[in-house]
Amino acid sequence: MRRSSAGGWRLTDKLKMETCDGQFEITRQPIASREIAERLKAPRDGAVVVFEGIVRDHSGDRRTLYLEYEAYEPLALRQMAEIGRQARERFGIDRVAMVHRIGRLEIGEVSVAIVVVSAHRRAAFEACQYSIDRLKQVVPIWKKEFFEGGAVWAEGEAQSRVLAKMV
Amino acid sequence: MRVKVLFFGLVRGVAGLADEEVEVPGGTTVGGLWGGYERRFPRLREAAGSVFFAVNQEVADRAQALKDGDEVAFMPPVSGGCAARAPAAGG
Numbered sequence: 001m002r003r004s005s006a007g008g009w010r011l012t013d014k015l016k017m018e019t020c021d022g023q024f025e026i027t028r029q030p031i032a033s034r035e036i037a038e039r040l041k042a043p044r045d046g047a048v049v050v051f052e053g054i055v056r057d058h059s060g061d062r063r064t065l066y067l068e069y070e071a072y073e074p075l076a077l078r079q080m081a082e083i084g085r086q087a088r089e090r091f092g093i094d095r096v097a098m099v100h101r102i103g104r105l106e107i108g109e110v111s112v113a114i115v116v117v118s119a120h121r122r123a124a125f126e127a128c129q130y131s132i133d134r135l136k137q138v139v140p141i142w143k144k145e146f147f148e149g150g151a152v153w154a155e156g157e158a159q160s161r162v163l164a165k166m167v
Numbered sequence: 168m169r170v171k172v173l174f175f176g177l178v179r180g181v182a183g184l185a186d187e188e189v190e191v192p193g194g195t196t197v198g199g200l201w202g203g204y205e206r207r208f209p210r211l212r213e214a215a216g217s218v219f220f221a222v223n224q225e226v227a228d229r230a231q232a233l234k235d236g237d238e239v240a241f242m243p244p245v246s247g248g249c250a251a252r253a254p255a256a257g258g
Contacts, residue, residue: 053248069247072175072240074224076247100247131234132248140221140240141247142176152248153177 016079021084022096024142026073027105029111036097039118045094047121048127053112055105059154065146068149069111071103076100079139083131091127093118098131100141168193168235172200175197178218182208192232197222198229200239217244 017024023040033050041048055067080098087096097115105111114131118124143154173186182204192198197220205211211218220227221240233239 070175071247072173072224074244075226075240076220078224089197108169136245136248138174139247140242140245142243144176145247153180153243 004122015073015077019081019084021081021088024077024080024084024097024118026071026076027099027101029101031099031101031113033110033113033115036099036113036115037117038043040095040097042094042117045117045119047116047118047124049114049116049118049121049124051069051114051128051132052110053132055107055111057107059147060147063146064107065148066113067105067146068106068144069100069105069142070142071100071102074141076141080135083138086134087127087131088090089124090130090145091118093127096127096131100135100139102141104124133144141160168233169196170200171208171237171238172204173238175240178211178214178241178243181210182241186225186230188201195233196229197227197231197233197239200233201229201241204241206215208228214243219244 007107009104025035031052033052037048037050055064080100082099084096087093094117097113100112101110112132112135114128114135116124116128116131118127144156145152169190171186171188173198174182174184176239179185201215201220205215219242220229221242222231222233223238
């Protein structure tokens with residue numbers, strides 16, 4: 001476990017953060033969930049739960065061509081780390097990794113991965129669900145959907161007050 | 168004093184700006200700064216009810232007073248992850 005003496009977390013570079021609760025990253029590269037799981041797990045763990053969100057080929061009855069994601073990166077990392085802290089505190093998991101990809105993504109590509117390692121499976125499942133649900137509510141990342149004849153910014157699932165309450 | 172302003176998502180699209188540095192009077196609040204952009208880009212008023220703010224990479228409210236050198240972000244509701252609905256598509 002790496003933990004800075006000052007704030008309990010450190011930026012490993014502009015787009016990555018590591019805390020005692022896990023690893024958090026915004027990336028423009030494809031997400032390799034298996035490698036994240038290998039990196040995260042420790043001998044004390046008995047369960048790994050991996051969630052991947054992937055780009056769907058439709059939105060409602062409209063055919064999607066591709067998506068573009070953008071993030072307010074430093075705040076997104078901090079929000080993800082806060083979700084990780086809450087997940088660990090609530091469910092007693094070992095650690096969590098949250099990685100979101102930005103830039104252009106094609107159909108079927110992984111936009112977000114949540115990896116939870118834990119001594120037991122139940123906590124890992126619950127923490128994984130909690131983490132992706134919160135990410136979609138409070139992490140400042142935006143999705144633009146491109147379809148035949150146009151593009152539109154997706155509406156969020158949550159309003160600003162949800163985010164304001166969290167931090 | 169000078170502040171840096173960042174625009175994201177739909178707000179960036181409407182304003183046609185990703186970021187800029189602006190000179191504002193001392194005592195300007197986050198809400199006051201936003202109000203100035205609403206006057207400059209009237210279509211931003213449509214986003215006014217759902218936009219949220221950050222100052223120096225922390226969530227802030229409209230009443231917060233700005234200081235010289237602050238970084239202010241204007242952000243629409245978030246839509247990361249994998250399956251948020253698109254507007255008017257009905258899910």
